[in-house]
Amino acid sequence: AQKVTQAQTEISVVEKEDVTLDCVYETRDTTYYLFWYKQPPSGELVFLIRRNSFDEQNEISGRYSWNFQKSTSSFNFTITASQVVDSAVYFCALSGTGGGNKLTFGTGTQLKVEL
């Protein structure tokens, strides 16, 4: 069975602070994919990143960066110099053959960025 845990239910930061959202996953698959999605107040889920289990190289995209560590089964997401527009619920998700190749979502982390 697959499982994704986002232990941080809600995080509040002041604008320009850096913030890291944690994601821990469980799977018995050797090949799997990890995802992050952003859900702003409007409700639509916006795709941020997809990473396969064989690529542990960290990725940076503007103010966003992702740290994938298979040794700790974690795929953490860092926002540098946060902005009010980053306020949203962020979901981590996992897909692999053990889950029937379906997306297993975490429960999400609500990020509030205040002025």
Added chain:
Amino acid sequence: SQTIHQWPATLVQPVGSPLSLECTVEGTSNPNLYWYRQAAGRGLQLLFYSVGIGQISSEVPQNLSASRPQDRQFILSSKKLLLSDSGFYLCAWSVGTKHTDTQYFGPGTRLTVL
């Protein structure tokens, strides 16, 4: 480019009434289509997925059904709504032969059953 539409955006329905939510995708062929539900304050639950016309897989036994009458159209239905059907319904699409491909989501329909 591909776009995905859902309607209506919001819906308020009485208990026992029927339901029909529609999702259409543009700019791609033979997409995999998905229906998810998000209850208030919770994560996403996969309800149905479809890999082709007329092919529907149900993930959770419930009061809802899905149909795919056309390649890029996915419909979520109910004959009699329950209070517990309230939630935010999201449609998603992907291409490829595996569900490990990236899923892209629509704007969602917020359903309130009174």
